[in-house]
Amino acid sequence: MGSEGHSDGTVGKALDVLDMVSSHGHPVRFSDLLEKSPYPKATLYRFLQTLTHQGMLAYDTDRGTYSLGVRLVRLAHTAWTQSSLAPLARPFISDLAAQTGETVHLAQMDQGQVLYVDKRNAAKPVEMFSQAGKVGPAYCTGVGKAMLAFMSDDAVEAAISRQSFHRFTDHTLDTPGKLRAELAAIRTLGYAFDREEHEPGIICCAAPILARSGKVMGALSVTSTTARSSLATLEAEATRITDCATQIAAEAENWRFPDQN
């Protein structure tokens, strides 16, 4: 059990609790958490107290339920601004969405999952947090595979071990083996497809955003449907997409803070 259990110290445990609350998806009572938690009553209780007192959790006195606190929203604003590609990539994403007339996603890797940090829809107006902050599987999304393909072997293996390999559709790459083969192909090609691997009818073409050092900073994708488009049509845009990724990478390289201070 030593393999993964090393939640570093008290702080790690407290953050675990935060995740536990988060994963429920709705306000939870103390006892619900207690069942799922590895901690004894008193310990869990104190964690919840502390986190609530700190504003990381919100406690509804009437119903006796915990949910994630708004302090997180405030912190996330800063996180999004200063350590995601989103603010910097914004104009490029907008252009790409306008040019292709399709939805564009910007994502980064977080704990083996794909974390969407921005989204631009040519037609509809943007939906706020309901989009940024969402997570998705890495092994069956265009952006996920694009990032994995250019990560270090160690990082890839670590990520693979965290995938569920759930078979969402008939096209889902549902084994580490198939995924590794696909990643090799992507590495040579330079961009990735989602061939209805996550949702039937949904396809996309994605490119990694790479720092000069080769480090994967994120990925972006142009998404469409089989009804409206096709893989061939999307591939025609591949250069545009990879170019966009390159531009963002360049911008990131320059910007990384102009020595404020």
Place this chain on the structure above:
Amino acid sequence: MGSEGHSDGTVGKALDVLDMVSSHGHPVRFSDLLEKSPYPKATLYRFLQTLTHQGMLAYDTDRGTYSLGVRLVRLAHTAWTQSSLAPLARPFISDLAAQTGETVHLAQMDQGQVLYVDKRNAAKPVEMFSQAGKVGPAYCTGVGKAMLAFMSDDAVEAAISRQSFHRFTDHTLDTPGKLRAELAAIRTLGYAFDREEHEPGIICCAAPILARSGKVMGALSVTSTTARSSLATLEAEATRITDCATQIAAEAENWRFPDQN
């Protein structure tokens, strides 16, 4: 003044560090943090390690700088969804923006500050995290005063003690006394104005969102400029604004989770 100093345990301290990083507004080096921190070198170092390992901070190996990690963005998404009024209030906010043709803000109170959780601009499209998650002063914004006016005496005093009372404009209420008087007036009136107290030329009319129990859940405001509108014009919309607040409150009261599980 011991009233506030007790950062609860190790977890509290670690979260302090998170705030410290956040407050810099740009990636920081270890030594910059060390200066500002009350913790000795080794202690701070371990906190940073832990937080980084946990994904709450991101460490840039090249530059040796820390910034807030993307894990926060993911958590915030859940927080926003499940414990802010935003998702639920969305349609009402949109309507209000359309009806008034002005910018509408939705805010909640967080640690004595105003935290904006949504924004709707009749004209321009929404900007994601760049808007939600922003914070502002409570004592000189419409939403801030609207919320304070209906909070318990204890909570108000706690909040007041956290205000800076910086004199942004000639109209800023820059003392606790002036603020308290204003709050009393707001309480009788039922809504609040921002009379260019935060920014010259910017005015707004705000209403609190109150639970049936009387608890303040948040506030919303319609903002305009002296060039385009006037306090009198805004006051004409006051009923519309308070009605909107009431509707949101009602909706919140019903919704608070339809017994999922």
Place this chain on the structure above:
DNA sequence: GACTAAGTTTCAAATAATGGAACCAAACGG
């Protein structure tokens, strides 16, 4: 090559976390 600044590791002492058990309160059942 000596000197300095910045970051990292060590380790005994100090402190804070732990969790079994007792306690309390409200809802339940007979």
Place this chain on the structure above:
DNA sequence: CCGTTTGGTTCCATTATTTGAAACTTAGTC
């Protein structure tokens, strides 16, 4: 109406973790 269960909170002696001064290691300067 009282005994019982369920759900939540507090105690406190034990135990494990955090603490932080100091030693150490780079990496950069003169």
